[in-house]
Amino acid sequence: MKILILSNLVSYTYNFRKEIIDALIEKGHEIVIACDNDSPEKQAELEKTCTLINVPFNGKGKKLKEEMALIRTYSSIMDSQKPDAVFTFTIKMNLYGGFASCRKKVPFFPMITGLGELEKPGKLQKMLLLMHKYVMPKAKCIFFQNKANMEFFQSHGIKVRKSVLVPGSGVNLEKFIYKDYPSEDLPTEVAFIGRVTEAKGISEYLDVAEQLCALVVFHVAGLCDEKFRPRIEDLQNRGVIVYHGSLEDTRPLLEKISCLVLPTYHPEGMSNVLLEAGATGRPAICTDRPGCSDIIKNGVNGLYCLPRDPDNLRSVLESFLSMDYERRRQMGIEASKVVEKSFDRQIVVDAYLKEVGTLND
Numbered sequence: 001m002k003i004l005i006l007s008n009l010v011s012y013t014y015n016f017r018k019e020i021i022d023a024l025i026e027k028g029h030e031i032v033i034a035c036d037n038d039s040p041e042k043q044a045e046l047e048k049t050c051t052l053i054n055v056p057f058n059g060k061g062k063k064l065k066e067e068m069a070l071i072r073t074y075s076s077i078m079d080s081q082k083p084d085a086v087f088t089f090t091i092k093m094n095l096y097g098g099f100a101s102c103r104k105k106v107p108f109f110p111m112i113t114g115l116g117e118l119e120k121p122g123k124l125q126k127m128l129l130l131m132h133k134y135v136m137p138k139a140k141c142i143f144f145q146n147k148a149n150m151e152f153f154q155s156h157g158i159k160v161r162k163s164v165l166v167p168g169s170g171v172n173l174e175k176f177i178y179k180d181y182p183s184e185d186l187p188t189e190v191a192f193i194g195r196v197t198e199a200k201g202i203s204e205y206l207d208v209a210e211q212l213c214a215l216v217v218f219h220v221a222g223l224c225d226e227k228f229r230p231r232i233e234d235l236q237n238r239g240v241i242v243y244h245g246s247l248e249d250t251r252p253l254l255e256k257i258s259c260l261v262l263p264t265y266h267p268e269g270m271s272n273v274l275l276e277a278g279a280t281g282r283p284a285i286c287t288d289r290p291g292c293s294d295i296i297k298n299g300v301n302g303l304y305c306l307p308r309d310p311d312n313l314r315s316v317l318e319s320f321l322s323m324d325y326e327r328r329r330q331m332g333i334e335a336s337k338v339v340e341k342s343f344d345r346q347i348v349v350d351a352y353l354k355e356v357g358t359l360n361d
Helices: 010-026 040-047 064-081 091-104 123-138 147-155 202-212 226-237 251-256 272-280 310-322 325-342 345-360
Strands: 002-009 030-036 051-054 085-089 108-112 142-144 163-165 189-193 217-221 241-243 259-262 284-287 302-305
Touching: 002 010, 002 064, 002 091, 010 030, 010 040, 010 085, 010 345, 030 064, 040 051, 064 091, 085 091, 085 345, 091 108, 091 123, 108 147, 142 147, 142 345, 147 163, 189 251, 202 217, 202 226, 202 310, 226 241, 251 272, 259 272, 259 310, 272 284, 272 325, 284 310, 302 310
Parallel strands: 002 030, 002 085, 030 051, 085 108, 108 142, 142 163, 189 217, 189 259, 217 241, 259 284, 284 302
Antiparallel strands: none
């Protein structure tokens, strides 16, 4: 069976979908991936076993002509590749790939990795709801990463033929393994890892960094939105933060920190970085948002902060710093236990294999 995967970036596909791809290939399926080739190294790795088709991707694009062109591109790929099934990830691929799949009468399987603009009331939400109400009922099966997103579909009248709840993208527990908590003799270090954007809570994190940098080493890692580049560069030059850019491998940074800080108010599906930090044995400070609260339990394996509130974030971080070393270490151990028990990526792989198997029924 030939399976077409529509994704945004090669790096994203490699980091979060490779185990699914490998399992499908092991079962004898042929894999074609259409995405933007942003990483030559990871592109080369995927091309050892898959066919890659370069499709430039603009996540912020909203021009009708460009968006319609993407649908036509997906339709053209389906004409040439003649897939037996289509897997899509993230909102644009789900909608545009869904439209193309409907036209070509190919079974498709979208994964809801968060709601994004669909959650925000306004004209754009109304348009997105109409698109979802047309496309999603035609999906063979929809994979949801959290219950809140599933309930949103139900409460807004988006009909679903079949759905499966999976633990986000899961985490590769052979790659992200428990590491001893940093020695209490070392300086305390924390990190923000993710896209450096407003909705991820970077403003609040940087505000706190400016206030507490004499006590804590503040790291930032991730692609930087142009809006924040001047401030990031200024704080880096002044020694307030250590900025790493976008990391190919977050494990060395996760190993050295005492806590991950993610004050996001973005509509998450399931936070991958919280899963990776937890697997490494690191607690987290995050907001009580779907996709975060599914992983972190306040006072057990991390602490909650309020969204858009730098004063509260500072207070919560100070509370964490005031804990004795053994309690912080134990929170990290609990974080590891939660991820190992409920968020193994193999759970997601098995769910996909099961649904692919239904195509032969």
